[in-house]
Amino acid sequence: MSVEIIKDQIFHFLASDKPEIMAIKGEWGVGKTFSWKKFLIEAKSNNQIKLDRYSYVSLFGINSLEAFKYAIFENVVKREIIDTEANIATFRRNTIGLMESFGRRSLNVLKGSPLAESFSPAIEAISFLSLNSTIICIDDLERKGNGLEIKDVLGLASLLKEQKKCKVVFLLNDGEDGLQDYEKYREKVIDIELAFSPNPDECAFIAYADDASLHSKLGDLTASLGIRNIRILKKIERLVLLSLPLLKDFEPEITDQVIHSLVLYSWSYFCSGSNENIPPLDFITSKGYAWLGIGEEKPDENEKKWLTTLESYGYRLTDELDLLLAEAIKTGYFVEDEFRKKASINNEYIIASKSEGSFSEAWRLYHDTFNDNGDEVVNRLYQSFKENCKYITPTNLNGTVSLFRELDENEKASEIIDIYIERRKEETNLFNMKEINFFGDVRDPEIVEKFNATYMQSITVETAKSVLDRIAGKNGWNPNDEVVLANTSVDEYYDLFKSEVGRHLSSFVTACLKFGQSSNASDQQKEIAIRAKAALIIIAKESVINKIRVKKFGVNLENE
Known part of the structure; x- marks a missing residue:
C-alpha cells in the first residue's frame, strides 16, 4: 500500500468523530511511528482533527492493565498542542481537570499542596473515567511487559471505542513473535x-521531506541501495548535516564524495550483519586496485557479488578521507581537523583533475570501454601522471605501475616511480610504508624498495642527539624518531654518551633504555635499547668509576 493511500486513510480517520479502531502494520524500522506523528501534525495544522484530545502510549515495559490505563491518562494533550510531548504541565492540567469533575473541595486540596503529596491511588483509579472522545495511539504492542496480555489490551481498546467514544490506533511490527493473540482477535476488534x-x-x-536539497541528493542514493529503515536514513542525514559546515570552502565534488560514501558506509555498517548480500564495511574500505582486475588477487563468490553491488553504486576506490568517514559512521562524530586536512588534499586533486588531460580522465580510457586501446591508455596515463604527480596517492601510483607491468610496459613503470619520488621527495612521511599502506595495495616490489630507501634517507638526516633532545623526559615520540635511534650504531651511541656533559646525559641514557623495557616493545624499539646498552658496557669497561655510573642505570655488568 502506497504512503499516499495510508496518509489519506489516516486523514479520513482523524477528521471523523466516529468511534473506531485502526491498525497500521509494517516491518520494523520502516517509519510507522515517524509517519503517524508526521501525518498527525499535518492534519492538526490543516484543522482536520475532529476530536479535542490525543494520547500516545508506548506499551514497552508496561506490565498491567491498570498501568496501561493510567499511561493513557497521563499522556493526554489538547489538540492545540498535539505536536508537544506530554509533560508535567499537561499532566497537572489533566489531573486538575479530573478533580474538577469530582468537586471544588478536591480541587482546592490538589492546588494547595505539592502534586506528589496530593497524588493518591484514588486519582489513578478514577483517571480512566475521564478518557472520553480521545484519539489514542498505542505503539509497541509486541514489546509489552509479561504481565500484560494482548487480549486484555484489545479488550480495553474495544471498551474505549464502545463506551468512551474514542478513536484508537495500533502501530504494529509485522511478523514479530508474540502477536498470536492479535491475529486471533483482530477481526472482532479492528475496523481498519x-x-x-x-x-x-x-x-x-x-525521512527527508523537510529538506528538499538533502532529499534530492540523499534520496536517490539511499533508494539505489534499497534502504527503507527510517532510523538509518536519519542517522545518515545527521552525519551529512554535521559534515556540511566543514565542506563549505571546498569544491562541490568533495561534498558529493562525502554524501556518496556516508550513505554506502551506513548501509553496510548497520545492515550487513543481517544480510550476507550486503558488503561488510571492512571489505568496502579495503577496496583498492586489486578489485579493479589489476593484480593477482582473486575475489571469492561472495566478494564477486559485493563488487558487483559496489560497481553498480559507482564506488571504486577508498581514500584517506573515506577512512575518516567510515570511522564517523561507527563513532557518530567527525574529528574536524583531520577531516578538513584530508578533504583539503582531495580538494587539491579535484582542482587539478578539472584541467584538460587530468589523471582521472586518463583512467576513463581504462574504465569506460572494451576497445583494444592498451597503447592509448598507457600513453595518456604516462603523460597525465607527469603533469598531475603532486596529487596522486601512493595507492594510485601502485595501480598505475601494476597496469603498466601487465601491459609489458616495465620501463615506463620504473620511470613513473622515479618521477614520483623525485617530485615529492620533500614529503618524508609519504614514503613511510607503515603509514601509507592502509589496504596493502602498495605491493609492487620496486615501489616498496624505493620508498623504503627514500624514507630511510630522509629521516636519517636527523641525528640521535637532536631526537633525544626532543623526546628525553617525555612520554611521546613519532615513528621517525624510532627509525633514527634504531639506525644509530653502537659506536655513535658511545660517542654521544661520552661527549654529552650535564643534566641531559642521564635523560638521554634513560630514554634509550626505556624503549626495551615495555612488555610489547617492537623489534625496532628493542634494537634501540640493545645498541645503547652495548655502548654503555664499553664505557663501563674503561674505569671503575664508569662501571659504577653505568650500573646506576640498571645495566647488569656481571655477565658482560
Whole structure:
C-alpha cells in the first residue's frame, strides 16, 4: 500500500468523530511511528482533527492493565498542542481537570499542596473515567511487559471505542513473535487495518521531506541501495548535516564524495550483519586496485557479488578521507581537523583533475570501454601522471605501475616511480610504508624498495642527539624518531654518551633504555635499547668509576 493511500486513510480517520479502531502494520524500522506523528501534525495544522484530545502510549515495559490505563491518562494533550510531548504541565492540567469533575473541595486540596503529596491511588483509579472522545495511539504492542496480555489490551481498546467514544490506533511490527493473540482477535476488534510498506523512494521522502536539497541528493542514493529503515536514513542525514559546515570552502565534488560514501558506509555498517548480500564495511574500505582486475588477487563468490553491488553504486576506490568517514559512521562524530586536512588534499586533486588531460580522465580510457586501446591508455596515463604527480596517492601510483607491468610496459613503470619520488621527495612521511599502506595495495616490489630507501634517507638526516633532545623526559615520540635511534650504531651511541656533559646525559641514557623495557616493545624499539646498552658496557669497561655510573642505570655488568 502506497504512503499516499495510508496518509489519506489516516486523514479520513482523524477528521471523523466516529468511534473506531485502526491498525497500521509494517516491518520494523520502516517509519510507522515517524509517519503517524508526521501525518498527525499535518492534519492538526490543516484543522482536520475532529476530536479535542490525543494520547500516545508506548506499551514497552508496561506490565498491567491498570498501568496501561493510567499511561493513557497521563499522556493526554489538547489538540492545540498535539505536536508537544506530554509533560508535567499537561499532566497537572489533566489531573486538575479530573478533580474538577469530582468537586471544588478536591480541587482546592490538589492546588494547595505539592502534586506528589496530593497524588493518591484514588486519582489513578478514577483517571480512566475521564478518557472520553480521545484519539489514542498505542505503539509497541509486541514489546509489552509479561504481565500484560494482548487480549486484555484489545479488550480495553474495544471498551474505549464502545463506551468512551474514542478513536484508537495500533502501530504494529509485522511478523514479530508474540502477536498470536492479535491475529486471533483482530477481526472482532479492528475496523481498519493498513499495510504500511513504503518503497525506498517513499522512505527517503518520509525521512527527508523537510529538506528538499538533502532529499534530492540523499534520496536517490539511499533508494539505489534499497534502504527503507527510517532510523538509518536519519542517522545518515545527521552525519551529512554535521559534515556540511566543514565542506563549505571546498569544491562541490568533495561534498558529493562525502554524501556518496556516508550513505554506502551506513548501509553496510548497520545492515550487513543481517544480510550476507550486503558488503561488510571492512571489505568496502579495503577496496583498492586489486578489485579493479589489476593484480593477482582473486575475489571469492561472495566478494564477486559485493563488487558487483559496489560497481553498480559507482564506488571504486577508498581514500584517506573515506577512512575518516567510515570511522564517523561507527563513532557518530567527525574529528574536524583531520577531516578538513584530508578533504583539503582531495580538494587539491579535484582542482587539478578539472584541467584538460587530468589523471582521472586518463583512467576513463581504462574504465569506460572494451576497445583494444592498451597503447592509448598507457600513453595518456604516462603523460597525465607527469603533469598531475603532486596529487596522486601512493595507492594510485601502485595501480598505475601494476597496469603498466601487465601491459609489458616495465620501463615506463620504473620511470613513473622515479618521477614520483623525485617530485615529492620533500614529503618524508609519504614514503613511510607503515603509514601509507592502509589496504596493502602498495605491493609492487620496486615501489616498496624505493620508498623504503627514500624514507630511510630522509629521516636519517636527523641525528640521535637532536631526537633525544626532543623526546628525553617525555612520554611521546613519532615513528621517525624510532627509525633514527634504531639506525644509530653502537659506536655513535658511545660517542654521544661520552661527549654529552650535564643534566641531559642521564635523560638521554634513560630514554634509550626505556624503549626495551615495555612488555610489547617492537623489534625496532628493542634494537634501540640493545645498541645503547652495548655502548654503555664499553664505557663501563674503561674505569671503575664508569662501571659504577653505568650500573646506576640498571645495566647488569656481571655477565658482560
